Amino acid sequence: MKKIVIISSLTLTLFASDGYVPLSNLSDKQKEEYNFIDKNNVINLEENNSYEKVEKVQAFEEKKELKKEPTKTDEEFIEDYKKQNILKDEKKESSTFFSQDFSITPKLSYSYLTVDGYYPHKVRPEDRKNIIIPELLIRYKNHILKYEQIKVKTYFEKVIIGDNDFDMKTSWQKLAYLYQYNENVNFGLAYNIYKSDSNVYYNTLTIPYEEREKFASLEVNFKNQENNLLAEYGISYGKNHEIDYSYEYYLTLGYKLLDNDKLIFNAGYKNKTISIEDLKFKYEGPVIGISSTF
Structure with a gap:
């Protein structure tokens, strides 16, 4: 108051x-x-004039957009399933067709070969040798490549005038292209390389002699089979300006050791003859062999 x-x-x-x-x-x-x-009620504003700054952080949650794949109808699902299986079948068929169309057949034959040399009205040397004859056959569809080689070294005693000797090394290579006309007949052409190196021993002298010939030949091969038995036979004929003639024939009978023709054991007879300026050499004898197809 x-x-x-x-x-x-x-x-x-x-x-x-x-x-x-x-x-x-x-x-x-x-x-x-x-x-x-x-005085006691005076408030120090400076001391209490402190403000706390509150930052309001707004958190944003990134939402992933889920793309919904269009659902397939039963017909579309069946159609896709058929396409996938068709592609798989086509791959299987192509690999199967290739395996059926392409094959490689190596063959090894053993022969007790007789080498005869003929010279009209003079001498007929003869020698027998054991040799191995390698063969390789590559087939694609109806086309066939066939390679064969014989190598033999012979020695003839007392066949030259004055009871003199001579020896001879022979190599005969053949590469043939054959066309498979049907299941039983193949025919075509072959390229032959014939080499022979001889030494005539006359008294104390050694007289060398060599022969080199390249020529073409016609080839015809036949095949017949029944169950596990297989018969193969063929002939060929060739010549050039130096060779009077050259011919070959063979006959073998084989037995399929497996039902899928992969392994065949065979035995038969083979003859290869060449005549050069009235000097004829014949290579012939029985053969046994085994072949396998891959």
Whole structure:
């Protein structure tokens, strides 16, 4: 009550006097002196004027877009299934057809070969040798390549005038192309390379002699089979300007050791003859062999 009376008296005095000072122009000390403010209730705004800045973080969740695959109808599913199986069948058929169309057949034959040399009205040398005859046959569909080689070294005693000797090394190679006309007949052409190196021993002298011939020949081969038995036979004939003639014939009977024709044992007879300027050599004898097809 005392404060109200003092404030009212002060206010009237100030308004009545010319030295009026507004409250806002008074200092804090003056306000405290005239009891306008209580020191104990003064709040230090600077100390409490601290603000905590709160950042509002907005979290965004990335949502993955799920692409929905179009559902297939039963008809489309069946159609895709058929296509996949058709492709698989085509691959199987192509591999099967290739295996049926292409094959390789190596063959080894043993022969007790007789080598005869003929010279009209003079001598007929003869020698027998054991030799191995390699053969290789490559077939693709109806086309066949066939390779064969014989190598033999012979020695003839007391066949030259004065009971002199001579020896001879022979190599006969043949590469043939054959066309399979049907299951039983093949025919074609062959390229032959004939080499012979001889030494005539006359008294104390050695006289060398060599022969080199290349010529073509016609080839015809036949085949018949029943169950596991297989008969093969063929003939060929060739010549050139140096060779009077050359011919070959063979006959073999084979037995299929396996039902799929992969392994065949055979036995037979073979003759190869060549005549050069009235000098004829014959290579003939029984043969046994074995072949396998891959």
